[in-house]
Amino acid sequence: MDKPVIKVLLVDDHGLVRSGIRRLLDDIEGIRVVADVASGEDAVAVVRQLRPDVVLMDVDMPGIGGLEATRRIVQAASGVSVVALMAHIEEPYPARLLEAGASGCLTKDCGLEEITAAIAAVSEGGRYISADIARQMALSMLPGGTNSPFDQLSQRELQVMMMVTQGHSLQVISEKLCLSPKTVSTYRYRLYDKLGVDNDVELTHLAMRHGILPRAAST
Numbered sequence: 001m002d003k004p005v006i007k008v009l010l011v012d013d014h015g016l017v018r019s020g021i022r023r024l025l026d027d028i029e030g031i032r033v034v035a036d037v038a039s040g041e042d043a044v045a046v047v048r049q050l051r052p053d054v055v056l057m058d059v060d061m062p063g064i065g066g067l068e069a070t071r072r073i074v075q076a077a078s079g080v081s082v083v084a085l086m087a088h089i090e091e092p093y094p095a096r097l098l099e100a101g102a103s104g105c106l107t108k109d110c111g112l113e114e115i116t117a118a119i120a121a122v123s124e125g126g127r128y129i130s131a132d133i134a135r136q137m138a139l140s141m142l143p144g145g146t147n148s149p150f151d152q153l154s155q156r157e158l159q160v161m162m163m164v165t166q167g168h169s170l171q172v173i174s175e176k177l178c179l180s181p182k183t184v185s186t187y188r189y190r191l192y193d194k195l196g197v198d199n200d201v202e203l204t205h206l207a208m209r210h211g212i213l214p215r216a217a218s219t
Contacts, residue, residue, distance in 0.1 A: 003030060006123045009050065010036035011043040011069070012058040012085075021056070024112050031119060040069025041176070047073050047080055053123045055082045056115070058108075059097065062166060064176045067093075067100055068159050074101030081122035083115075089133045090210060092151045096158055104128035148210050149195050157194070160187040162212075165204045 008031055012018045018036040025031050035046050041063055043055060055073060059066035070082045083104035084097045094105050103122035106114060107130050118128035129137075153161065156177075163173045170188070174181045197203045 005030055005032045006054060006119055007032055007034045007050070007052040008119060009034060009043065009046055009052040009055045011038075011040065011055060011061075011066070012036075013038045013061045014058075017058070021115070025115070025119075028112075028116055031116070040064040040066060040072075043069050044072045044076065047077050051077060052080060054119050055080060056119070057082050057084050057102075059084050059086045059093070060088070065159070065162055067097060067155070067162070068177065070097060070102050071100040071155070081125075083118050083122055083128065085110075086133065088212065089136050090148065090212065092148060092153070092158070093212060094129075094133050094137055096155055099155060105133045106130045107132050148212070149206070150210060150212055152194055153191070157187055157191060160184060161191050161203065161207065164188060164191070164200055165207050 008025060010018050010021055010033055012021070015038070018038070022033045022036055025033050034050050034052050037043050037046055040057075040061055043057065047055060057066045057070060064072075066084055070084065073080055073082055081103040082101065083106060084102045085106050085108050086093065086097075087108045089107060097105055104118045104127060106118055106128070110130055114130060121128040150158065150161075159177065160173060163176065168176070170181050170184050173179070173184045177184070191203060192198060195203065195206055197206055
């Protein structure tokens with residue numbers, strides 16, 4: 001008996017990337033791309049509508065981004081697996097994505113064969129972590145491993161930090177994350193205190209030094 005076709009949703013804010021990956025996956029037997037969208041917000045909405053088997057999710061996107069989108073998808077749609085595509089593999093981001101419910105993590109320079117293997121693995125209830133990310137996670141846990149100041153942040157604090165360093169206003173962050181502006185402001189100053197910075201510029205530079213901030217957000 002033939003295996004059922006794996007339905008995939010592509011999420012990336014770059015149209016050329018989406019169309020390129022879509023063309024490649026459309027040639028793979030047993031995989032069908034049911035939609036592609038440009039934001040985490042759209043991904044959450046489309047998942048509720050189409051119920052794909054796997055979401056191939058870019059992590060570094062404006063708006064709520066891949067981390068928050070992963071958390072919302074996993075909470076809202078049981079049985080949907082998320083594979084995160086990451087440009088920055090330094091901790092704590094890979095671990096936080098797994099905590100948010102991602103079933104797989106890949107580097108953005110991985111090949112089609114690895115993307116296909118990850119999609120197949122998570123569609124069957126397994127997990128898939130690329131070798132480079134697994135190595136980075138393992139090294140961070142060794143005695144004397146590089147400790148990031150961002151390790152101490154909660155998942156919500158990390159999400160607020162990402163949106164602050166992308167230049168979003170408190171009102172926009174409030175609306176995107178369904179938090180009051182006062183709560184967002186509290187998170188912001190808690191970040192300053194935990195990370196030992198005094199303003200958004202210092203926060204941004206710290207995130208860049210530790211490989212947390214997406215390059216597109218560093219201007």
